[in-house]
Amino acid sequence: PGATVRDLGEALGVPPTRIIQILMGLGEMKTVTQTLSTEEIELVAEELGRKVEVGTLEEPAPEEVAPEDSPEDLVEKPPVITVMGHVDHGKTSLLDRIRRTNVVSGEAGGITQHIGAYQVEQDGRRITFIDTPGHEAFTEMRARGARVTDIVVLVVAADDGVMPQTEEAIEHARAAGVPIVVAINKIDVPNANPDRVMGELAERGLTPEQWGGETVTVPVSAKTGEGIDDLLENILVVAELEELRANPKAPASGYVIESRLDPGRGPVATLLLNRGTLHRGDVVLAGTAYGRVRAMFDHNGQRIKEAGPGTPVEILGLSGVPEAGTRFEVAENERTARSRAQQAEERLRRQELAQSGPRRTTLEELLGEGGAQELNLVVKADVAGSVEALKEALAKLSTDEVRVNVVRSGVGAVTDSDIMLASASGGIVIGFNVRPTNTAKQVAEREGVEIRTYDVIYKVIEEIEAAMKGMLAPET
Numbered sequence: 001p002g003a004t005v006r007d008l009g010e011a012l013g014v015p016p017t018r019i020i021q022i023l024m025g026l027g028e029m030k031t032v033t034q035t036l037s038t039e040e041i042e043l044v045a046e047e048l049g050r051k052v053e054v055g056t057l058e059e060p061a062p063e064e065v066a067p068e069d070s071p072e073d074l075v076e077k078p079p080v081i082t083v084m085g086h087v088d089h090g091k092t093s094l095l096d097r098i099r100r101t102n103v104v105s106g107e108a109g110g111i112t113q114h115i116g117a118y119q120v121e122q123d124g125r126r127i128t129f130i131d132t133p134g135h136e137a138f139t140e141m142r143a144r145g146a147r148v149t150d151i152v153v154l155v156v157a158a159d160d161g162v163m164p165q166t167e168e169a170i171e172h173a174r175a176a177g178v179p180i181v182v183a184i185n186k187i188d189v190p191n192a193n194p195d196r197v198m199g200e201l202a203e204r205g206l207t208p209e210q211w212g213g214e215t216v217t218v219p220v221s222a223k224t225g226e227g228i229d230d231l232l233e234n235i236l237v238v239a240e241l242e243e244l245r246a247n248p249k250a251p252a253s254g255y256v257i258e259s260r261l262d263p264g265r266g267p268v269a270t271l272l273l274n275r276g277t278l279h280r281g282d283v284v285l286a287g288t289a290y291g292r293v294r295a296m297f298d299h300n301g302q303r304i305k306e307a308g309p310g311t312p313v314e315i316l317g318l319s320g321v322p323e324a325g326t327r328f329e330v331a332e333n334e335r336t337a338r339s340r341a342q343q344a345e346e347r348l349r350r351q352e353l354a355q356s357g358p359r360r361t362t363l364e365e366l367l368g369e370g371g372a373q374e375l376n377l378v379v380k381a382d383v384a385g386s387v388e389a390l391k392e393a394l395a396k397l398s399t400d401e402v403r404v405n406v407v408r409s410g411v412g413a414v415t416d417s418d419i420m421l422a423s424a425s426g427g428i429v430i431g432f433n434v435r436p437t438n439t440a441k442q443v444a445e446r447e448g449v450e451i452r453t454y455d456v457i458y459k460v461i462e463e464i465e466a467a468m469k470g471m472l473a474p475e476t
């Protein structure tokens, strides 16, 4: 027996009459005690701008502290930092410098691995850095409802000042309600002018503490290392004000921050724990992927057996490659995890089908004379970073005449289901550093779906752009 109108109203915190109203708007007549189908529940939730999980109403984003956590179980959680700022202001250099000088080293022989995040130690306390700088990753994660970042470090070059992307970063941090610590970088260069930067920050509502405001600003040089300790100490001060705590005894949950398909090891995902402790052997569920944690590594590539809140870990053993920003949690057993992953898969398929349109074949045909106003693409790539980069770049190609629509994107080979989706949506498939499986090739032939493969991003962009202008060169 499913949920009734009253159940749904209670679960969503709206009066049942509102639910009935919405259903009427959708052409459905229901009374308070009548049962709703999964589809009806989803539609109503969508109308209300809410998300529900079929069967069980979706839990809210995992808070570090859940109602059932008793205060004595809560311990300090390392703050999670994202570095943002204008291009060339030194985000990457700063992350590298901090990693080199302060990274928590594991046992002897550990070599820092790029797993998407790393941890440093300052005054005996830990800080976690997400090592993809910039606000694209931050925004992507947020778009999926992931709240990963506790503090934003805004890098502003002392010789350049506040620039357009600095302003964007400020907007993103504010929209997310995340506190900002400003690193005024490149103070070693002769024409550095930190005072001017502080003035520009004050103009944007980030008045420095030194000037009686509330914004922590720290002069640093990623090049010489000057001010780095000071920056880390200040991050800890801000973290303390935020009272970041979590219960390490709870079942683990958090977010996927990176994932890829490793030819030898299968799906590899970096998880960042918000709450609880993850153990080797736990069953993890992340969207449509699930599996028992076969092995777990820290940022030094060292095998570990467990990890607590605020810690990034790389895990092996998932059935697929979950997108960055996907929430994960520990499931009771593999069977529950599998069935919930299947439910998620079904939901995804329904959503994708709902987005699909009329049927066409090749890129040229699609965009030929009198061609489509929409270009639907299925994008597959070898790593999550490339998927994101492609999606971003492709979205920017949209013009008044043709809208570029990425109907599905993901990591891994081009599969049958990618072809079917492209076919259903009248689009084509783009493979970046990945190839179609043998059966996918057959399905593509049968369905008349074009698969275009590439190994450089600008080529993808160039060709799609050219096709959109109606002058595509034949594929080589």
Ligand code: GDP
Pocket (backbone or CB within 6 Å): 085, 086, 087, 088, 089, 090, 091, 092, 093, 094, 133, 185, 186, 187, 188, 189, 220, 221, 222, 223, 224
């Ligand atoms: P991002 O685009 O923000 O990631 O910036 P990068 O870290 O790539 O830095 C851009 C350029 O500025 C590079 O040539 C760096 O070597 C240089 N740079 C970064 N930090 C400093 C610094 O503190 N001092 C000086 N002199 N150069 C820096």
